[in-house]
Amino acid sequence: MIVFRNCAVLLVIASICSFLYGIAHIHLEVEPNACRMTYMFGEPRFARVRFNANKLFPNYGLYYYYEGMRQPLDPLKTRMTGAPVIFVPGNAGSYKQVRSLASVALRKAGEHPHTGKHLDYYTIDYDEELSALYGGYMYHQQSFLKHCIRTIASLYSQPSPVVLIGHSMGGKLAQSVLTDAEISQHINAIISISTPLDHPVLNLDAHLGRFYSETHEQLSRTRTATQPSIMTNVCQSLHQKPLSEQSMTNQDLSAKLDNVLLISTGGGNRDLLVQAGLTTSQFNDLHAMTSAIPRVSLSCDHLSAVWCLQFMQVINGFLFSISQRRDDGSVVFSNNKHRNMQSALGHFVKSPTRQQSFIKIPTHNNWHEERSLVINKFFTNGLKSHYYELIGLGRQPRYKKLAIEALNIDGDENWLFGCESYRNIETGQNYCHKATSLTHLVQRLPNADQDPRSVAILDLHNLRNTYEKWTHLLVRLPPGSQRTGYNLDIYDPKDRILDIRMPRWYASGRRVAINETLQGTIHYRMRIADLVEPYQSLRVYIDPQNCLQPKYRITVRLCVPWAAGFERYHTLTSPDQKPGLYINVPVVMPRHYNTTLNPVLLDLYLDPICRYRISYENSYADALSRIVLEFYGWMPAHFVCVLLIVLRNQLDKFQVAGSFQSLKPYIGYLQYTSLYVVTGCRLFKKLVLNMKMLPIPEQLDYSINISIIIHCTAIGLSVMTALALWFCLTTYGNAIHRLALRLTRLSSSGSNIMLSIMTHLPITYGILTISVALGACSGLALFLAFVFYFLMVSNAYKDYLEDYLWQKAANLVHMATGIGKNSKTTKENQSTAVANAIDQSPVPSDDDEQSQNQGQDEQHEQKPLQPNKDKAEEELCVGLQNFSFHVTLLLLLLTLLLLSVPASLAWLRSRRHGIILPDPALHTTIVSISSISLLLQLRSPQKLPGYWILSVLLYLCAGTTLLYCQIAIYRLNYIIAGAFAVIAIHQVLQRLYHKLRPAAT
Incomplete structure (x- = not known):
């Protein structure tokens, strides 16, 4: 008994020290704030929209945002022609937080006046109430939001569905109004920003718990809900599939409510108030973390998510893409959910690409052909004209994968093609008359402040079986004065897959995954088993060796197979970079899920100028900080x-x-x-x-x-x-x-x-x-x-x-x-x-x-x-x-x-x-x-x-x-x-x- 008592005392002391250590290292994984500030064109102005409900809610208000006009504007006496958007603030949030969103929309409308598209931004004043701490506010705010939706709908001569953008608890309020059939018919889409959707961060009173449970119960009866099955693996494709399609064929759904597009976003590791796993919902159509959104590629803290310029541009870009102009000059949002969903995928998950197209190539060009497995070709001073290079598809059977990367090529440029080659009798060179674009297979990887990387991982066997006449891949480098080129790596996939297991909590010390990679290697894939709980943290070290240049760049992509929309990218440029590469999952693995068949995937896109030593260890500091969070x-x-x-x-x-x-x-x-x-x-x-x-x-x-x-x-x-x-x-x-x-x-x-x-x-x-x-x-x-x-x-x-x-x-x-x-x-x-x-x-x-x-x-x-x-x-x-x-x-x-x-x-x-x-x-x-x-x-x-x-x-x-x-x-x-x-x-x-x-x- 004395021995057990002494062990218990030591356990208590160790736990206290561990918890304090976790608090001290809570910022271990947090990256610097890379958001750009959003500036207004003119002085921000808010015109109050007065309606009958103001007497019932004396401390609340509805405002219309505009800039620069000295004359006060009254929306009730003005013909409103834009597509209506309502911003719903969250816990202790101000109605003035709409400025960044609305200002970017005004700027975008001014830059493209020929389209005639513009948005009308409204914002709600909730008196900065602490709705995340006291649930009694939620019912009060929900009632006022319904009155606001009805009032805004009445301002337009023709039916004009609104888009709700909710930040923090405002996103939960926006989701909750869907339970009212009368209100839901006026809603086109809901975008939640850093919102705890299915569970509150802290459930401090019965009213808040009841509000969440009632919303969940009513949505379960009227909207498609999805749960990952034992075979779910969202890492199989390059972009996320619509979650509603996974169970839509097996349920008798309410078409009216399912027609509302629900998009949720999370801020990533900088958001210490709302954990990433809380920002998604089983009723969503799409979820994305800001660190994985194209043209954002950074983590936002809880407050910067409403003013980060990169993020505001993406949201407004999506809203403009789903809006359309009527014959009378007014603008409305499209009711075609399938089309809106495709646009949302293009803006929040993967950059939109053009349809597969054919091009004709003049035969008099200077053609080149490479037969090596590893190629690193650069043009330091750029090119004066297009450069064409053929890469043969006929390889040994074991070389099934091809990784290719283009340097300093614009994202809209078609540079990768497949073609059937012919032989020029006079010159003895192979050439192609026409080629088929493969740009849809190219991934745009974020790369910190540098230019994004354009990388394609191709399966040579699938290409040969799908396009039997193809003999080569064609790389076309555009002319320009900047340094350009491409890297090629053809390999046996068995040599590039590293299967590791998450070390036990008591295991210490580094473990070597690969002692040294080959020169010119572009891609490695690590499959991590037993990484199933959010508090677990794996530290991965990628140490460069024998570099040809002092600067290098490594892009890492993390994908959790049971958590759709939680892709994460990380860029490394130096061995001592902070924060380092910490791997963890946002939500706990579902019961009976098979991680042996569907492990956590870590794709390493290496810089071929170096060789690398890859090792890993159990990160106690990050694990303890995640326990605290x-x-x-x-x-x-x-x-x-x-x-x-x-x-x-x-x-x-x-x-x-x-x-x-x-x-x-x-x-x-x-x-x-x-x-x-x-x-x-x-x-x-x-x-x-x-x-x-x-x-x-x-x-x-x-x-x-x-x-x-x-x-x-x-x-x-x-x-x-x-x-x-x-x-x-x-x-x-x-x-x-x-x-x-x-x-x-x-x-x-x-x-x-x-x-x-x-x-x-x-x-x-x-x-x-x-x-x-x-x-x-x-x-x-x-x-x-x-x-x-x-x-x-x-x-x-x-x-x-x-x-x-x-x-x-x-x-x-x-x-x-x-x-x-x-x-x-x-x-x-x-x-x-x-x-x-x-x-x-x-x-x-x-x-x-x-x-x-x-x-x-x-x-x-x-x-x-x-x-x-x-x-x-x-x-x-x-x-x-x-x-x-x-x-x-x-x-x-x-x-x-x-x-x-x-x-x-x-x-x-x-x-x-x-x-x-x-x-x-x-x-x-x-x-x-x-x-x-x-x-x-x-x-x-x-x-x-x-x-x-x-x-x-x-x-x-x-x-x-x-x-x-x-x-x-x-x-x-x-x-x-x-x-x-x-x-x-x-x-x-x-x-x-x-x-x-x-x-x-």
């Missing part, structure tokens, strides 16, 4: 679980009266038994899922290592917060009392009377705080209750601490004088030294006289003689002697207070406009304050029988927090209130039983 929301549930176990231990270990043992702040906190609850809940969850007798626990398919790290960190956090609260009790009790005196403006005598009433009649103060909760908000009531409880414990602790110090002083005097321990003089000195101490011992009940007698000898040895004191003053500390117990209750009450902060802030903001918002913690607050008031009124805790029942109930409460409250954090209110209630009920019932038993006897 992905699972910090579990901390409240584990913290409450630890406090409940500590509370159970403290109830089982009452301190002997007068021994001053209760002054030790760590009593009950230095424990490891709560780890049993973690492992027990893992086993119990499987039992519940199999038996289906209880509500289904939260589906958290993660390794138990995560739970242990979070739980051990919570143990350490409980110890630190308990010590901090003890320090505040010792140091700031009088300061808080003086502050309360100044705030209430009571005189010294009046404050003494009030304090006497509070300490002797806690139930009265409890009734007052409950009335505050009913009349104002639960957060204010919890704050007043916490201050009262803190002052009461602080005053009792101050008196008890005086006894402790006087006894220590007496012991020091005894040791200094050297008087015998058992002499009469010693006792007299001790009695004199503690003459002003207060008798703190509780009045024992009939059933615990035996336990009091067992410690009588120790009391006689330690407890000094006490003078007579006032009986009322003596009773104040009865029950408060077990200070550790009350400190734990204070921490639980503080947790309730912190959980109620979002609702309290919402209540404060709503008072300005006279809006009544629901209070999600009202009932739990009433139960908690009533229970605490009753416990203080009864001078609890007392040593009473029946604590084994209370221990079982506290264990059940602790287990429930881990089964049902790690994601739904708001349920902790009910757990804490229930723990307060069962303790109070136990104290009341046992005292009633002891009073009634003698009467019955």
Whole structure:
């Protein structure tokens, strides 16, 4: 047992250090911000659109964006002809965030006036409400958004469907209005930017959880939902397939709702507020990360996603591509979803390419032919005319793959073709009369600030079988003054595939995947098995060797087969570049998915001027930082679980009266038994899922290592917060009392009377705080209750601490004088030294006289003689002697207070406009304050029988927090209130039983 205890202590210390290390390295994988700022043409202006709903929502507003005009514009009196777009801001978002989107649209319309296309941008003012923290806002904002859609639809003479662009929680609001059939008919498409769509980042109240669940339930009945199957592999093709097509043939769908195009985007590793895995939805048609979007190719943080110029240009480019002009000059969005989807793929997934075309080539050109397997051809000063080079398709059977890269060639240039060659009898050279373009097989790879790379990976066997007459590939380099050329690498695919496994969490050190690549190698593919959870992180090292030039460029493409739209690109230009190449997955692997058949793919597009050594290792720093980012929301549930176990231990270990043992702040906190609850809940969850007798626990398919790290960190956090609260009790009790005196403006005598009433009649103060909760908000009531409880414990602790110090002083005097321990003089000195101490011992009940007698000898040895004191003053500390117990209750009450902060802030903001918002913690607050008031009124805790029942109930409460409250954090209110209630009920019932038993006897 001692060995296990020591191991548990080491585990707790290691977990705390690991969590702190993860916090310190949270920016390890974050790249620098490469977004360009968006500037306006003229002064941004917002014209308010007034309609009847403004009276119902006095703090909200709808605005139309325009620039430069000095005369105010009224959309209600102006003929609106553009395609309408509504920007929906998110958590604490401003309606002015629409400026970058709308300004780019105005500029684009001005650059192409001949098309006659332009967009009308509207934006909503939600008073910068914290909708991500308080779910009561969501229903209010949703109603206003519906009114806005109806109003904007009425501004146009002919039906004109709108496009909604939502940032953060605004994207969830935009998705939620689809559940209204009347509103959905006015919506053409929805684009969400960095939005937690299917699950909130933190589920802090029941209203937010209900809003998500209701939206999900209604969309499940009316719109196509997709889930990856065991054979799903989105890495098979170059571009993402429409997700709705995967199950559309097997379901009877609502055609009207499925006609709305849903596009979601994520910011990537720079967005530390919304994790990448939360930005997609099973109801989406398309998902893309900004780092993989063509012409963006960078990561955006949560705020820069609404002003990043590269991203704004892509969004507006898509909107212009799906808009069309009517005969009357107005512009509308196309209702052809298939066409809109193809345009979305071209803008958000893969750059649009021209259809396969044929070209005729003059035969008098200077033709060249290469037969080597590896070719690196450059023209330093460019070319004066087109350069034609033929590459034969006839190779040895094992050379099945061909990788070719063109340098400094414009993306719209056709440079790769297939053709049937003929032989010139006069010159003996091969040439082609006509050729077929293969540009649709070319990938445009982002390459940091340099020109994008144009690379094609071709299967020679497929080309020969598909086009039987083809004999060569044709590379046509255009004329120009810049350095140009191409690289060619023909190889056996077996030699370029590296199969590796994710190292175990305990494995350390680098592992070599390939010692040295061949000179001229362009492409390698790594297949990574066992990389299945978001917290896992693999660090890949690509070390250049024997480089022909000092500068090189490597582009890496990561594809997760079960996560559509999460492609990620990374460019390396130096061995010590930061951030390095870290590989991880955005979402956990689905159950029963086969990673052996469909592993995570890492394509390495190397610079052929170097040879490379490729190695990998388990990145502990990045893994720990990802644990912090992905699972910090579990901390409240584990913290409450630890406090409940500590509370159970403290109830089982009452301190002997007068021994001053209760002054030790760590009593009950230095424990490891709560780890049993973690492992027990893992086993119990499987039992519940199999038996289906209880509500289904939260589906958290993660390794138990995560739970242990979070739980051990919570143990350490409980110890630190308990010590901090003890320090505040010792140091700031009088300061808080003086502050309360100044705030209430009571005189010294009046404050003494009030304090006497509070300490002797806690139930009265409890009734007052409950009335505050009913009349104002639960957060204010919890704050007043916490201050009262803190002052009461602080005053009792101050008196008890005086006894402790006087006894220590007496012991020091005894040791200094050297008087015998058992002499009469010693006792007299001790009695004199503690003459002003207060008798703190509780009045024992009939059933615990035996336990009091067992410690009588120790009391006689330690407890000094006490003078007579006032009986009322003596009773104040009865029950408060077990200070550790009350400190734990204070921490639980503080947790309730912190959980109620979002609702309290919402209540404060709503008072300005006279809006009544629901209070999600009202009932739990009433139960908690009533229970605490009753416990203080009864001078609890007392040593009473029946604590084994209370221990079982506290264990059940602790287990429930881990089964049902790690994601739904708001349920902790009910757990804490229930723990307060069962303790109070136990104290009341046992005292009633002891009073009634003698009467019955």
